[in-house]
Amino acid sequence: KNPSLVYAILALWTWSMVQFPLDLAVQHVMCPLSETSRGFPGLFFCQYRADLWNIGISVFIQDGPFLVVRLILMIYFKVINQMLVFFAVKNFLVVVLQLYRLVVLALGVRTSLRSRLQGPKREHNFPGQSSEMGRSPGVWDSDPQEGLDVPLRASPITSHSIP
Incomplete structure (x- = not known):
């Protein structure tokens, strides 16, 4: 019944459609030596650019904005029903899992760099x-x-x- 809320939800839904032309397939990238010698940022962004792109799409275009709108609906507008709560929890879990995935990728690159700097411990x-x-x-x-x-x-x- 609130026209501004309807327009906000329609704008969010339209924004979420941007994800489809931006989606990248998983790629196995061979990083050039110049990128790997830059240290953590160069190797991280080179090796996982497709994964980082997909995490960004999920957090900033898909589940993140929908989580924010659903929380606003539940907290500010006091609209609470089973479907809204279910999808808010689903969006929250997806955002948390994507952030966890980002941390795991970063720790993996850091560990990989440490092992490269220390040299192989055994053949x-x-x-x-x-x-x-x-x-x-x-x-x-x-x-x-x-x-x-x-x-x-x-x-x-x-x-x-x-x-």
């Missing part, structure tokens, strides 16, 4: 693989004993199949 050779084989750039695996990201050695089978 990771697979059965039938010689230690002369070069490292496949951009391929990382977590080491369960040390909790660090360490480079995998290229194997004849996987060195050509890495995207």
Whole structure:
């Protein structure tokens, strides 16, 4: 019954439609050495630019604005029903999970940089693989004993199949 509220909700819904042309597929990016030598920001933004873009779309175009509008409806306008509460909780959970994902990505890059600076603590050779084989750039695996990201050695089978 409030025309300004109706226009605000329609504007928000129109704003949320911007997400569709902006969506990027997950990409496996090989960062150039110039980006990785810049430290954390260069490597983080180079390696995870598609993920960061999708997190930004989710927080600033999809779930974040809808959460704000639903909270305004429930708190200021005292409109409370099961559907509104359900979707407000859903939006809150998605925003929190996206922020958690951002923190996990940042911690992963930080750990990866630390392990690069400290050098590999031990060699990771697979059965039938010689230690002369070069490292496949951009391929990382977590080491369960040390909790660090360490480079995998290229194997004849996987060195050509890495995207």
